Amino acid sequence: MPGVSARGLSHEERRRLAVNLTRVLALYRSILDAYIIEFFTDNLWGTLPCSWQEALDGLNPPQLATLLLGMPGEGEVVRYRSVWPLALLALKSTASALAFTRKPGFRTPSEFQENPSQSSRLTAPFRKHVRPKKQHEIRRLGELVKKLSELTGCTQIVDVGSGQGHLSRFMSLGLGLMVKSIEGDQRLVERAQHLDRELLQALEKEEKRNPQIRAAGATASGTGPTVATEPGCPSGPSGPGEPCSGLLQPGPSAGPTGGDAHSTGPTALPSGTG
Template sequence: MASYCKYSCKTPSETFQWIRAIMDFIKPYRFFFDAHVNNFFKDRLWEAVNKEWMDCLQDELVENLIQIPSGVVQDHWPASLKEFIITLRSLSLPRKQANLQEEFPLLQMASLSTVLAQGMNLKKKHEVEVLAAVVGVIAKDVETKTIVDVGSGQGHLAQVLSFEHDLSVVAIDASSHHGKITRARAERIRKHYASKMRKSGLDGRKWCVPKTVTCQILSSETLKALSYGVEKHCLLRESSIGHSPVEEHLSPHSCMIGDSSLILAGLHACGDLSVTMLR
C-alpha cells in the first residue's frame, strides 16, 4: 500500500499544499457532493460507486461501517477501498481544540454585560465572547476597523464588535426579520450606552452601531451590487434626527472606506455562504 504524506498548516505554503491535495482527491467525486439528496435517488448515483466496493460494503457489519470516517479498514476489503479510506483520513483537517492564548498572546476575553448578552443562551454567549475577542485582536494586527459579519442572524456578534471593540460592522443576513431584530437590539444598547456616557461624563466618545443589510447572496453580481450599495451608504452618513447631543455620538457612522483591508467574520455561517462571500 502506498505511503501517505503528513500535511501541516504551519506556513501558508504548507497550508495551500494541503488544500490542493484535498482538491485533487475529491475532484473525481464532484458529481456526488455537487448533487442534491433528491438527485442521489432520482439519478441512482450509487451506481457510479465502484461495484467491488459496493459488493463488499453492502454485507459489512454496521460496527465496521461506522468506523470508516475514523480511517479504520478491514483486512478483507479491496485494496483500492482501503487506500481510498486511508488517504481520506490522511487529508482530514485537524480537529483538536486550539489554545487561544497561545495562538493570540494579546487575546483578552471579558464577560459580556447583561445588556449585550440579552437574548443569548450560555452557549451563544460563550461563542460570541470568544469570537469577538479573536476578531478584535486580528483587527488590531492587520490595522483595520472594518468587519463584515456574514450570516449575522440577530446581530449578537456584530453588536459586541461594535460596542465593545469599537469596530465598524456591516451585518449581512438573508432574513429581513433578523435585520429588524438587530436594529431594535442595537437601539436598546445604544440608549443604554448613551445613559452610561451621561452619568460618567464621557460625552466625547463615539460608539459604532452596526449597519444591517438584508440580501440573498446568490451570485458574484449580487455581491458587486451589495458592495456598491454599502459604499454609497457609508459615503452618505446618516443624520441623527431627534437625538440628544450625547446620543449623536451613537448614531450609525460612516464605514472606513479608506481602509485597504477588512475582516470577513461569521458565527455559524450557513451552507455555502462563507465560500460565496469569499468569491
C-alpha cells in the same frame, strides 16, 4: 481519530499539506459540497461507483464509523464483510492522513482558561447565544476586518450571508464599523433582529446605570452615532474611532487584542434582503 497538527510544520511542509488538501477536495467536490437532503433529492447514492455501493450497502451508522473512520467500539474488532475497492480504501487512508487533529493543542487559549465555555475577550452581550468556537471566530475575524479597515480607510462593511448576525453585531456595536448585513433566509433575519433588540435593551439598561458610556461613544466617533438613511444599514458611527469604556469593553483581562468598543448606536439587519 488521529490527524495532522500544523504546529511545528515548516513553511514548505505547510505548503505541501495545502496542495494535497486542495487536490483531494477538488477530486471529491461533488460529494463534499453536497447537502444531506441532496442524498435523497438528487440520488447521490446512485452517483457512487457500483463497487463502492456494493461495499457500503446495508451498513448501519456504527458500522460505517468503524470501517470508514477507524473508530471501533471498546472490545470491537474491525472486520470487513467483503474486499473493499482500492479507490475507496485509498480515500479512507488519505482522509485519515490529511485530517486535522481534533485534540487540543499545547494549552487552552488564554481567553478560555477561566471558563471553557465563555471567551474572556468578548463581553457578555456578544457571547450570549454563541458557542465557544464561534465566539473565538467572531473575535478574531472581527478584529481582522477592523485592522483592514484602518489600513485601507474603508469604514463600510457588507456581511453577506450574515445568518443570526453575531459577527455583524460585534463589528458594528463592538468595533464601531458601519455594517450592512445581508441574509436570504427570513427566519435567520428575524432571529438576528430579535438578538439585536436583546442587545440594545441590555445596552440601554447599562447606559442608565453608567451615563458615561454614551458620552464616551460620542467622543470616540467625533459626532456620535448617526442615523441610518437606508433600510438595512446600521446606525453606528460613520467610521472607527478610539475605544470607549462600558458595556462593550471586555476589561483589562482581555488583553491588548480584546474586542474594544466604539459605538453604542443600534444595528439593523435587512428584512428579507439577499
